[in-house]
Amino acid sequence: MVTVFGLGFVGLTTALGFAHLGYEVFGVDVDENRKTLLKNGKLPFLEPHMEDILKTHINRDFFVADDVKEAIKKSEYVFYCVGTPYGENGAADLKYLFSAIDSTIDAADDDKFRVLVVKSTVPPSTTSEKVLPYVLSKKRISQKFGIANNPEFLREGHCWKDFIEADRIVIGCNDENSKDMLLNLYKPLGVPIIPVSHSTAEFIKYLSNTLLATLISYSNEMAQIADAIGGIDIAKAFRVLHMDKRWGDCGMRAYAYPGCGYGGYCLPKDTCALYSQSIQKGFTPQILKNVIETNANVAKTVAKKICKNISRDKTIGILGLSFKPESDDVRDTPAAKIIRELNALGYKNICAYDPVAMDEFKAKYADIDLEYCKDAKTVYDKSEVIAIVTAWEEFKAAAGFGEKIIVDCRYML
Numbered sequence: 224m225v226t227v228f229g230l231g232f233v234g235l236t237t238a239l240g241f242a243h244l245g246y247e248v249f250g251v252d253v254d255e256n257r258k259t260l261l262k263n264g265k266l267p268f269l270e271p272h273m274e275d276i277l278k279t280h281i282n283r284d285f286f287v288a289d290d291v292k293e294a295i296k297k298s299e300y301v302f303y304c305v306g307t308p309y310g311e312n313g314a315a316d317l318k319y320l321f322s323a324i325d326s327t328i329d330a331a332d333d334d335k336f337r338v339l340v341v342k343s344t345v346p347p348s349t350t351s352e353k354v355l356p357y358v359l360s361k362k363r364i365s366q367k368f369g370i371a372n373n374p375e376f377l378r379e380g381h382c383w384k385d386f387i388e389a390d391r392i393v394i395g396c397n398d399e400n401s402k403d404m405l406l407n408l409y410k411p412l413g414v415p416i417i418p419v420s421h422s423t424a425e426f427i428k429y430l431s432n433t434l435l436a437t438l439i440s441y442s443n444e445m446a447q448i449a450d451a452i453g454g455i456d457i458a459k460a461f462r463v464l465h466m467d468k469r470w471g472d473c474g475m476r477a478y479a480y481p482g483c484g485y486g487g488y489c490l491p492k493d494t495c496a497l498y499s500q501s502i503q504k505g506f507t508p509q510i511l512k513n514v515i516e517t518n519a520n521v522a523k524t525v526a527k528k529i530c531k532n533i534s535r536d537k538t539i540g541i542l543g544l545s546f547k548p549e550s551d552d553v554r555d556t557p558a559a560k561i562i563r564e565l566n567a568l569g570y571k572n573i574c575a576y577d578p579v580a581m582d583e584f585k586a587k588y589a590d591i592d593l594e595y596c597k598d599a600k601t602v603y604d605k606s607e608v609i610a611i612v613t614a615w616e617e618f619k620a621a622a623g624f625g626e627k628i629i630v631d632c633r634y635m636l
Contacts, residue, residue: 224249225408226288226298228323229343230257232270232382233375234304237342239276240386242285244411249294250287251323261287269551269579272383295330295337300408302340302373313495314503315345321357328361331368338369338401344428344493345372346500350395350421369401372421374428379487380549392416395424432493433511438478439485440517446481446634447524457481458634482633483557483612484521486546491518491555522557526564529610529630538572539565540606542599542621543613543633545580553583558612561632562591576602578615600624611635 227238230252242248252258257267264278281287288294295301303323310316320343331337339358341350350372358368372395377385392409394416396402402418409416419427442461449455465476485491498511529539546556553559562573574594577584581595596602599617603609603624611618614633621629622636629636 224298225300225302226251226294226327227302227304228252228326229304229306229319230254230261230267230287231304231306232268232379233342233377234302235261235266235273235277236270236377236382236386237302237304237375238285239273239280239383241408242280242283243276243387246284246408247297248280248285249298250285251291251294251326252287258287258289269549270382271380271549276383291326292330295327296333298337299335299404300338300340301327302342304342304375307343307345307492307496309492309495312502313499315349315492315496317345317349317353319343320345320354324354324358325361328358328363328366331366334365334367336367336369336400338371338404340405341370341372342375344374344432344489344496345425346496347422347426347429348500349425351397355397355421369396369398369404370421371396371401371405372424373405374424376428376431379547379552387412389414393424393427394418395421397421429493429497432490433497433514435475435478436485436490436494436518437510437514438475439482439490440514442479442481443484443521444517450528461634480634482614483525483561484518486555486557487550487552488554494518522560522564525557525561525610525612525632526568529561529608529632530565530568530570533607535569536572537570537607538574538605539570540596540602540609541573541575541593542577542602542609542611542618543615544575544577544584545613548613548615551580551583553580553587556580556584558584559588559591561610561612562593566591574602574605577613578617603627 224247225241226249227234228251230250238248238250260267264281266274303320305319305323307315341354355370358370362368374393392414394405396418406416446457449457461480470476494515498508501508544558545551545553574596576596576599599621603621608628610630611633614635
């Protein structure tokens with residue numbers, strides 16, 4: 224049996240994935256509203272196909288736990304999928320992880336061996352230097368724990384497929400018992416499982432995310448160079464770049480394309496956390512430093528491009544508020560940064576539309592004064608200039624609305 228702490232994108236996908244593989248799974252979360260939704264077979268966020276999967280497994284082999292102690296007593300595996308947000312100087316804040324570990328240790332009052340698995344993204348050396356010592360300092364003599372980490376490689380909008388059809392499973396272990404248990408747990412997936420050390424597993428996750436962030440910042444800087452030179456079809460140039468056979472049939476091409484900068488929960492947080500960790504260890508990574516700075520400056524560049532040659536009393540339309548299409552996630556979304564930059568430049572009349580993320584944006588960014596519209600055409604009609612900020616497929620129709628200026632920040636038209 225498996226217990227999963229944290230029922231966000233990663234935790235819920237993990238819990239339902241293991242239930243799908245035939246295990247009994249308990250989900251733990253501190254958000255009572257989220258728990259109620261899940262118990263009723265409703266998703267607390269937008270993720271394609273996941274609600275049908277939830278309805279298949281809820282109260283059959285996936286249970287939202289009210290009694291944490293009972294869940295832990297029954298489980299051999301405890302996964303931690305809680306948030307590790309920005310802490311001091313960009314470092315990962317581990318307070319939610321340690322709180323979940325405390326709950327586990329308090330509940331495990333027998334001598335059963337359990338493997339405690341950190342699935343939350345934490346910087347390299349965190350498990351060996353912080354989590355393992357913390358568990359050892361808290362556990363009682365009779366308690367038997369193995370400590371492992373198991374990074375996730377899930378994309379919002381594709382979480383279920385990325386779990387069920389994973390290209391690799393990475394497990395970081397320092398004892399054979401934990402390694403064997405995790406190998407057995409994941410064996411039914413039939414995909415490569417790579418056992419490595421704690422820090423190697425953590426590093427592999429950051430290696431992946433910081434490469435994606437670097438591709439995005441590189442692409443945005445190249446687009447800025449092209450704008451400065453002039454006379455360059457930026458979208459076509461990048462599409463021709465992707466024809467190079469060395470890319471193969473590679474989804475990474477989507478990251479080597481200009482836009483509004485990276486957003487969401489993972490890339491900004493993880494890039495800053497690895498940079499901070501490296502500084503603490505005595506090395507200043509210049510590439511990561513510039514990746515972060517380039518991304519931080521993209522909103523200013525885009526805002527100036529949008530408001531070029533229009534007076535401050537005119538209305539600017541924003542199409543797209545989520546950080547990516549097919550998602551209602553607005554965490555660290557470029558749209559918020561761009562709107563704030565426009566406000567700082569004196570442009571206060573702004574209207575916006577997003578197919579799914581307007582309620583989330585209102586809740587997350589209550590300080591931003593914005594007129595929300597019912598559809599893209601309404602934004603077009605109200606605005607002097609319209610900016611496509613999120614690459615929703617439906618926004619391609621905006622080119623046919625009329626003759627107004629459309630600033631295609633996603634190079635999708």
